[in-house]
Amino acid sequence: xxxxxxxxxxxxxxxxxxxxxxxxxxxxxxxxxxxxxxxxxxxxxxxxxxxxxxxxxxxxxxxxxxxxxxxxxxxxxxxxxxxxxxxxxxxxx
Amino acid sequence: xxxxxxxxxxxxxxxxxxxxxxxxxxxxxxxxxxxxxxxxxxxxxxxxxxxxxxxxxxxxxxxxxxxxxxxxxxxxxxxxxxxxxxxxxxxxxxxxxxxxxxxxxxxxxxxxxxxxxxxxxxxxxxxxxxxxxxxxxxxxxxxxxxxxxxxxxxxxxxxxxxxxxxxxxxxxxxxxxxxxxxxxxxxxxxxxxxxxxxxxxxxxxxxxxxxxxxxxxxxxxxxxxxxxxxxxxxxxxxxxxxxxxxxxxxxxxxxxxxxxxxxxxxxxxxxxxxxxxxxxxxxxxxxxxxxxxxxxxxxxxxxxxxxxxxxxxxxxxxxxxxxxxxxxxxxxxxxxxxxxxxxxxxxxxxxxxxxxxxxxxxxxxxxxxxxxxxxxxxxxxxxxxxxxxxxxxxxxxxxxxxxxxxxxxxxxxxxxxxxxxxxxxxxxxxxxxxxxxxxxxxxxxxxxxxxxxxxxxxxxxxxxxxxxxxx
Numbered sequence: 001x002x003x004x005x006x007x008x009x010x011x012x013x014x015x016x017x018x019x020x021x022x023x024x025x026x027x028x029x030x031x032x033x034x035x036x037x038x039x040x041x042x043x044x045x046x047x048x049x050x051x052x053x054x055x056x057x058x059x060x061x062x063x064x065x066x067x068x069x070x071x072x073x074x075x076x077x078x079x080x081x082x083x084x085x086x087x088x089x090x091x092x093x
Numbered sequence: 094x095x096x097x098x099x100x101x102x103x104x105x106x107x108x109x110x111x112x113x114x115x116x117x118x119x120x121x122x123x124x125x126x127x128x129x130x131x132x133x134x135x136x137x138x139x140x141x142x143x144x145x146x147x148x149x150x151x152x153x154x155x156x157x158x159x160x161x162x163x164x165x166x167x168x169x170x171x172x173x174x175x176x177x178x179x180x181x182x183x184x185x186x187x188x189x190x191x192x193x194x195x196x197x198x199x200x201x202x203x204x205x206x207x208x209x210x211x212x213x214x215x216x217x218x219x220x221x222x223x224x225x226x227x228x229x230x231x232x233x234x235x236x237x238x239x240x241x242x243x244x245x246x247x248x249x250x251x252x253x254x255x256x257x258x259x260x261x262x263x264x265x266x267x268x269x270x271x272x273x274x275x276x277x278x279x280x281x282x283x284x285x286x287x288x289x290x291x292x293x294x295x296x297x298x299x300x301x302x303x304x305x306x307x308x309x310x311x312x313x314x315x316x317x318x319x320x321x322x323x324x325x326x327x328x329x330x331x332x333x334x335x336x337x338x339x340x341x342x343x344x345x346x347x348x349x350x351x352x353x354x355x356x357x358x359x360x361x362x363x364x365x366x367x368x369x370x371x372x373x374x375x376x377x378x379x380x381x382x383x384x385x386x387x388x389x390x391x392x393x394x395x396x397x398x399x400x401x402x403x404x405x406x407x408x409x410x411x412x413x414x415x416x417x418x419x420x421x422x423x424x425x426x427x428x429x430x431x432x433x434x435x436x437x438x439x440x441x442x443x444x445x446x447x448x449x450x451x452x453x454x455x456x457x458x459x460x461x462x463x464x465x466x467x468x469x470x471x472x473x474x475x476x477x478x479x480x481x482x483x484x485x486x487x488x489x490x491x492x493x494x495x496x497x498x499x500x501x502x503x504x505x506x507x508x509x510x511x512x513x514x515x516x517x518x519x520x521x522x523x524x525x526x527x528x529x530x531x532x533x534x535x536x537x538x539x540x541x542x543x544x545x546x547x548x549x550x551x552x553x554x555x556x557x558x559x560x561x562x563x564x
Binding site for chain 2: 006007008009010011012013028032034035036037038057058059060070073077081
């Protein structure tokens, strides 16, 4: 399982501050931070600890089984963000 | 901590998200600071209340965080006070150790085309302020009798107004849209909203979340011409090399939308057009049509892709309403330096600079008036941290002189003399309570009090004396 950030994210970084495994990106200062419309959770790293859900001021984070229908795209989108990233990093090497 | 005799007193001008994040950050960094949040309106939270679309209630939950981190920690709210009118910059400087301007960007950029000022052509932000119950805009009359409206621009404000124009009255009824707007939109004859983007699909400034939402509205068909979203060579290369994750997601979404079959059950239609610039708004006495030109993209010397007219052809689109959404612009503030080229307060990391280039002691900026109208809500948090860090450094270095005037009693006395009807935190809580109660009885998130008189009346009954409120 994983947690997922949906499109109502305001890019307040409260979740990044509390994540114990550093799985929420991009982080302030990263090259793609300013152009990112929201933050994303890396499903391969997330440990389902719930800390980010508690921290989010706009309730934009859901556990995978609880994602509302209108955000059903969000699971794929979070994964895709990291999928693209690793492709780009591989190409850059 | 410093050896100052008195706690630092800080005035923040503007209670929008930037001001709120600054107050929160300052109270965290300097627990001894006395913070007063000045606001021109009787209500706090700026564009969170008056900008964020009413069908995006989840984002409005941020106000609970603002409340918890500011007003509930002793930060005072001084609403219905306009700095520069009711109290001057010099007076603030004599009462406070520091002043942080968080006044945002209050006007719209203009298109600079003929017919822009015809009745029926509006800044999209006027429409936003109207439907969100901003008391200064409630009497505007938007003519929704025509069958087609044109929205100019491809950002999230353009997406918001397009949604509000096309959502059914039943859906709007479930939001906290202002009652006067709900009534007017219920009678709307609009069938189609055309959204014009100057550049191509890869450059659209919509977030993919807003674009996706436009394509999934109940009873609304979103149409995109497949030919118009085909990427030219420069865009293709740009998207692969420099394009953001959002830009790639947007292009993918638009391809999906273009491939969808037309919906026969839709009562309304959104038509997204790309590479189109308005040339002229036409009409005898009011908006009747808009002329648009086709653009092509060229790579400028700075590497940016810019739009330029592709040919002399003009397409005329009949419409009765035009909403212009091509960006915000800040306005100068009385007695504070202003950068007329960048439309911000000249500043270094939030320290406002005097005309000579050195810091203007005790004056700071945060939010759009500091960095220009960019970024989303959360951007203001990091922006506020930068400004507050400067302020806290200056306090620690004892670089800021003690204000000549005494404490909060003197400020309150001055305000009482200048401005009847200052809205304090108690007044605001009475407003919020009434709005939420009315909302509960109508099964809506809240029902906004949308006239200044009503707002001030409810606030006054809760808090007769401005000096009685606060910490």
